Amino acid sequence: MSKVIHLHPTEDFKARSKAVLDNPGQRKNFRGAMDFLQAKRRAQFPDQDELQGLRELGASIRRYSLANLPRLLEQLEAKLTANGVHVHWAQNGP
């Protein structure tokens, strides 16, 4: 008999997810992966001031883009269409 998979969180979702995230093995794996990746990035940006400046510039671009998302999406749609791309809009959920 096939197992039923619930796609929507059940009431105990938070408790169960907290238990999983508190798992020492998981914590150790995440820590190891993040340290590995962050060390590689630090090696690419020896100038910490430049890295910080780039991070702030990136954050500013992200904030601006989120605040102007409807206009940017419409501009993207127009450019894509002009390039021969067929654009569909689809929503999550009902």
Place this chain on the structure above:
Amino acid sequence: MSAREQILSRLRQPLVAAQHVSPDVAGWFGAHRRSEDVAQRTARLRAALEAVHTELHDVTHDDWSSVLLQVAAVKGLRQILIGTNTPHGAQLQACQTDDIKLIPYDRPIDSWQDLLFDGVDASLTLARGAVAETGSLILWPTPSEPRLMSLVPSIHFVLLDVDTIHEDFYAAMTAESWSAGMPTNALLVCGPSKTADIQQTLAYGAHGPKELVVLLRHTEGSKA
């Protein structure tokens, strides 16, 4: 209301703190510009590419094709894929030897897939430019030099004119007005194809060419 209108109308609700001032990207890069000359940009690109196992040769407009054929001979290559109707392809064909066959990419892929995957040792494409800061070659595939040329053959030769090397990615995008017309694929190639997905073990050639050979083409008299 259409899905499009519903999505846009939801996004128009002010969910994030509005920032209407455009980020000063030009100002940041202007303040951090190194103002390097061609020789300095070339040196930085060379160091970055050599650090990731890329082979580089300094060439001129006169000798690049003979240098390429010599390098290919040393590697024991028998076939090199070239584009169609390109000035550099014609120049290479003009000094073709009996030992190395030049194969033009002049048919739709469906009719010669087996040959491309099993019967071609290497390919040659022209780079649109490069980025010194990150050691990246800018490839801009065209119908004359399609994307598969830099993806399938095990060895990829790239001809790069040193005066098309930009200081950083922002300089390349703005100087070349990328936003005015993008191709289907725009590639930044920073060395031979490599992956360390499996057990962090480095392997070459898993997702593309295992060797990258760059011909740095200098204008007469400036060859390093």
